[in-house]
Amino acid sequence: MASLVGSRVERKEDKKFLTGKGRYTADINIANQTYAIFVRSPHARAQIKKVDTSKALKSSGVVSVLTGKEIAEDKIGGLIAGWAIRSEDGSEMKVPNNPPLANEFANFVGEPIAVVFAESLDEAKAAAEKVEVDYKVLKAVVDPAKAMDSEPIHKDVDKNLCYDWLLGDRKAVDEAFAKADKIIKVDLINNRLVPNAMEPRACVVDYNTATEEITLYTTSQNPHLSRLVMSAFGNVAPENKLRVVAPDVGGGFGSKINVYNEEIVCSWASKKIERPIKWVAERTESFLTDTHGRDHVTHAELAVTKDGKFLGFKNETIANLGAYARVFGTVTPTYLFGPCATGVYVIPAAYSNVKAVYTNTAPVDAYRGAGRPEATYTIERLVEKAAMELGIDKTEIRMKNFPSQFPFKQTLVHTVDSGDYVAGLEKAKQMADYAGFEARRKKSEANGKLRGIGVSSYFEACGIAPSAAVMSLGCGVGLWESAEVRFNPTGQISVFTGSHSHGQSHDTTFAQIAADELGVPMENIDVVHGDTDKSTFGMGTYGSRSLTVGGIAIVNACKKIIAKGKRVAAKMLEVSPDEIEFKDGEFVALKSNKKKTIGEIAFACYVPGQRDEMKSPIPEGDEPGLIESAFYDPPNFSFPAGSHICEVEIDPDTGNVKVEKYTAVDDFGRIVNPNIVEGQVHGGLAQGIGQALYENTQYDETGQLMTASYMDYTMPRADNFPEFNLGFTCTHATSNPLGVKGCGEAGAIASPPTVMNAVIDALGGQEITMPATAEKVWKACKAMKKSNAKAA
Amino acid sequence: MKTFSYHSPKDVKEASKLASSSSMFLAGGMTSIPSMKLGMATYKDVIDLKKIKKLSGIKVSSKTVTIGATTKHAEVAASKDVQKAIPALAKLAGNIGDAQVRNRGTIGGSISNNDPSACYPSACMALNAVIHTNERKIEANKFFKGMFETALKKGEIVEAVEFQIPEKADYQKHPNPASRYAIVGVFVAKHKDEVNVAVTGAKSCVYIDKDLSKKLSSDFSSSAIEGIELDDSEMNSDMHASAEYRANLVSLYAKKAVEAC
Numbered sequence A: 001m002a003s004l005v006g007s008r009v010e011r012k013e014d015k016k017f018l019t020g021k022g023r024y025t026a027d028i029n030i031a032n033q034t035y036a037i038f039v040r041s042p043h044a045r046a047q048i049k050k051v052d053t054s055k056a057l058k059s060s061g062v063v064s065v066l067t068g069k070e071i072a073e074d075k076i077g078g079l080i081a082g083w084a085i086r087s088e089d090g091s092e093m094k095v096p097n098n099p100p101l102a103n104e105f106a107n108f109v110g111e112p113i114a115v116v117f118a119e120s121l122d123e124a125k126a127a128a129e130k131v132e133v134d135y136k137v138l139k140a141v142v143d144p145a146k147a148m149d150s151e152p153i154h155k156d157v158d159k160n161l162c163y164d165w166l167l168g169d170r171k172a173v174d175e176a177f178a179k180a181d182k183i184i185k186v187d188l189i190n191n192r193l194v195p196n197a198m199e200p201r202a203c204v205v206d207y208n209t210a211t212e213e214i215t216l217y218t219t220s221q222n223p224h225l226s227r228l229v230m231s232a233f234g235n236v237a238p239e240n241k242l243r244v245v246a247p248d249v250g251g252g253f254g255s256k257i258n259v260y261n262e263e264i265v266c267s268w269a270s271k272k273i274e275r276p277i278k279w280v281a282e283r284t285e286s287f288l289t290d291t292h293g294r295d296h297v298t299h300a301e302l303a304v305t306k307d308g309k310f311l312g313f314k315n316e317t318i319a320n321l322g323a324y325a326r327v328f329g330t331v332t333p334t335y336l337f338g339p340c341a342t343g344v345y346v347i348p349a350a351y352s353n354v355k356a357v358y359t360n361t362a363p364v365d366a367y368r369g370a371g372r373p374e375a376t377y378t379i380e381r382l383v384e385k386a387a388m389e390l391g392i393d394k395t396e397i398r399m400k401n402f403p404s405q406f407p408f409k410q411t412l413v414h415t416v417d418s419g420d421y422v423a424g425l426e427k428a429k430q431m432a433d434y435a436g437f438e439a440r441r442k443k444s445e446a447n448g449k450l451r452g453i454g455v456s457s458y459f460e461a462c463g464i465a466p467s468a469a470v471m472s473l474g475c476g477v478g479l480w481e482s483a484e485v486r487f488n489p490t491g492q493i494s495v496f497t498g499s500h501s502h503g504q505s506h507d508t509t510f511a512q513i514a515a516d517e518l519g520v521p522m523e524n525i526d527v528v529h530g531d532t533d534k535s536t537f538g539m540g541t542y543g544s545r546s547l548t549v550g551g552i553a554i555v556n557a558c559k560k561i562i563a564k565g566k567r568v569a570a571k572m573l574e575v576s577p578d579e580i581e582f583k584d585g586e587f588v589a590l591k592s593n594k595k596k597t598i599g600e601i602a603f604a605c606y607v608p609g610q611r612d613e614m615k616s617p618i619p620e621g622d623e624p625g626l627i628e629s630a631f632y633d634p635p636n637f638s639f640p641a642g643s644h645i646c647e648v649e650i651d652p653d654t655g656n657v658k659v660e661k662y663t664a665v666d667d668f669g670r671i672v673n674p675n676i677v678e679g680q681v682h683g684g685l686a687q688g689i690g691q692a693l694y695e696n697t698q699y700d701e702t703g704q705l706m707t708a709s710y711m712d713y714t715m716p717r718a719d720n721f722p723e724f725n726l727g728f729t730c731t732h733a734t735s736n737p738l739g740v741k742g743c744g745e746a747g748a749i750a751s752p753p754t755v756m757n758a759v760i761d762a763l764g765g766q767e768i769t770m771p772a773t774a775e776k777v778w779k780a781c782k783a784m785k786k787s788n789a790k791a792a
Numbered sequence B: 001m002k003t004f005s006y007h008s009p010k011d012v013k014e015a016s017k018l019a020s021s022s023s024m025f026l027a028g029g030m031t032s033i034p035s036m037k038l039g040m041a042t043y044k045d046v047i048d049l050k051k052i053k054k055l056s057g058i059k060v061s062s063k064t065v066t067i068g069a070t071t072k073h074a075e076v077a078a079s080k081d082v083q084k085a086i087p088a089l090a091k092l093a094g095n096i097g098d099a100q101v102r103n104r105g106t107i108g109g110s111i112s113n114n115d116p117s118a119c120y121p122s123a124c125m126a127l128n129a130v131i132h133t134n135e136r137k138i139e140a141n142k143f144f145k146g147m148f149e150t151a152l153k154k155g156e157i158v159e160a161v162e163f164q165i166p167e168k169a170d171y172q173k174h175p176n177p178a179s180r181y182a183i184v185g186v187f188v189a190k191h192k193d194e195v196n197v198a199v200t201g202a203k204s205c206v207y208i209d210k211d212l213s214k215k216l217s218s219d220f221s222s223s224a225i226e227g228i229e230l231d232d233s234e235m236n237s238d239m240h241a242s243a244e245y246r247a248n249l250v251s252l253y254a255k256k257a258v259e260a261c
């Protein structure tokens, strides 16, 4: 039987999503539901002196109005930071209280203060306008670079500093720098991004007064984690009385990892008002309150020899956490960032120092790539600048510093199990026609245009696990994954997974894996996820971990099925289990060549007997049924890597930047479904190129979000991109039985520096910040003209 | 959105009768509906103009192109008659916003709204358009009064826009990458005895750049305006573009438009 792993099978999800048959949270309605509207702070920083709900309560159709006072009285817990980070001086990070409804202070525009429940959405909106909040407006802290010198916005958080973290050895770095021929320096801003999932956040809560069970339908990337947090920290309900369902979810990109204020409030309130509740965010609320991404201010240096060998690296970064520390908020700029900042290179000495600060802006958390795009941007800008300043070809300088063997002990934390960085870059050069660039540059010049080429080589640590490793670094939970494979008596299979698909096509990929393991057609397999009452406990989907962790749990559960199947087949075929071979869905007795199909075995497991004879196919010590589960905790992270090359053309008159060519060569280990992987790369590239050229989240000095709609926030569109030129190299991961690596974030990690390196190349090396908007580029072109004229 | 009464009159007379100080005419809804949804505007009555047959359609004579108020941008862009008579106008309509906006947005809505970065007002100015309302005819240069402000009185309905067919014309636009409205749009029209350079996006309201128009009237070539530095003191400066950049774009696109004519 041909292997399904590796083939371009059509997505099982296509029919559902393309014919509008998806079922999202907003599609769910419960009889007698009320509608929630949140009253949100219009100020970035204010003291809440009084919340008067009396007029709102009298408004037509209102069922209830609740505020931070009631939620505090009921001892409902706040939102949490999932990782504890220690400062260089050994002190623990400073985390302010983050109540689901702000009670004393509002710390960003959009922070919920109160909530109105009414019989209709219109009535809820009308009543929300009647909630009177008496604010004392305070001076907002907005700029992360100035946060440490501003008035503290939280009690007990001195200098607005959450932590001042160090990874690496300052002394060793100083020594390395002392030996260098040249120090390359960059000052970078990693622009803040709004994740912009197509489906806005939403929740529908149904409280059953008899069973006292709360069912929460929500837009989550990790329903079990949401339940755990709401139960253990939120005190909303015990886990057995809380069912969290994340049905079809239209994109997350990290912004749906957190359990948000609205979910906690509506779950708590549904029990209080004994009515179902529906809340659906409007797009403005998404802009204001979804966790944002990136937002770093970085100074970094690379010590090099004159022939381009890297000696040392230092990275001083201020990371903006926004108003509060959220689930991955504190780890994203530390362990997801610092270790990867030395990139794919052998650098004998390195450190990353990160100061994470609070500001009166929306909380910042993981966004596609989470820390690794920032890391890659830092090192790849440095490397490219080093090549320029040393006059060495930009691919050659990279080749020179790649590790020569694997496992590769990377400078700061990771031991990379496998890879071939040289092969990746060689392939990218070839596919991009790197050698032909100068001719293309001349051609552009003849047309009055500036052409640039940029390269970046990246690796990233994803497949976020293993538990012992992440917990040692401060994670509050283990990051394993689980699965259950359940045969029906008639042979179809349900695969339950703790991973959650919100665009990743798990229904297809996981079915391919299980079909290969079990030797059955894919059509016989259904993948079940997203419901804490159905699927096995799972830590969820983020950090490109579903296949490398969740997928392997499925493989292992399948292996247990086969092991049991062998025992049952052996008994039925009257041989010993080690004389049975399993192949292509059949258990074969090696000597006699007698067979039982896996379907027959499943049937026998559920219908274990026969007429006229007292005979069970179930061996002694085994039980009837054919269900197996597995928890998988991998031995290491997953380390995809690759090289990307971008060519841009700039019109100096307008500053318009056109991405002319984009080549991405990635090593994702073994690829299960090329269609799906290419889709993931495309999406990641669109977001990464978006960051480099278009997207930017801007607050004014009072903390008002100026880019709060698509009229002002530039989401890239299809016509902003060329056709992507994708290639793959493949070194199998040694850390899992499938040899697979994560692929979901790579595009967003590698592309911002690739594009910026190309833009800066076209601009003759002039630094420019992301996004490279037309006006910024135009100004740089003008400056270039001036300096060229001077030189001439 | 606050509740309102919806009306769908069959003719202009009925529509104007329904109008009051708390009513709104609904055309494509591309601007009016979002502003209602965001709570920026509330109305008691919404009077839909789209069922009024007379307000839609394109008529071309030897001297003029007349476009009915509820004619959609996509219809203007696709119209063979417009493409033949004033190709620049079809091009302008075809580059408005995105496909969804072009399939709903109307010329009447565009000019009545008079967004400082809308495209059509520049065509009206450069092509000496006459705006026909249910009460009078208004020349374009008297119609666009200021930011989101027109000569229309409450309850007055735009019925059609009559454009003068030029000898040559072109429209060049630098789209806002987010909304795709014009950061700057320049409409250059060469008529028998004059050249008009109308600019949108650059200031609080569409305007004729007198300097550029004059220079091109005496010499209709891009070299006539080569290197011209425009005064940017009244130009918009916002997060999308500075006044300095806009000034550069105006002279650049004026040149490009002349070259494309």
Ligand SMILES: Cc1cc2nc3c(=O)[nH]c(=O)nc-3n(C[C@H](O)[C@H](O)[C@H](O)COP(=O)(O)OP(=O)(O)OC[C@H]3O[C@@H](n4cnc5c(N)ncnc54)[C@H](O)[C@@H]3O)c2cc1C
Pocket: B024, B025, B026, B027, B028, B029, B030, B031, B032, B033, B049, B069, B070, B073, B095, B096, B097, B098, B101, B104, B105, B106, B107, B108, B109, B110, B111, B112, B113, B117, B118, B119, B120, B152, B156, B157, B158, B159, B179, B180, B181, B182
């Ligand atoms: C995303 C986006 C991008 C856009 N990009 C561009 C662009 O690139 N260039 C551009 O020019 N425009 C652009 N627009 C504007 C759009 O093309 C419409 O012209 C505009 O939104 C209004 O037209 P409408 O027909 O939808 O009018 P509506 O929104 O229905 O009405 C707008 C206003 O005009 C009034 N009104 C409408 N018709 C009449 C009438 N016949 N008489 C009197 N008053 C009337 C209404 O009462 C209302 O006050 C964009 C809009 C959006 C949403």
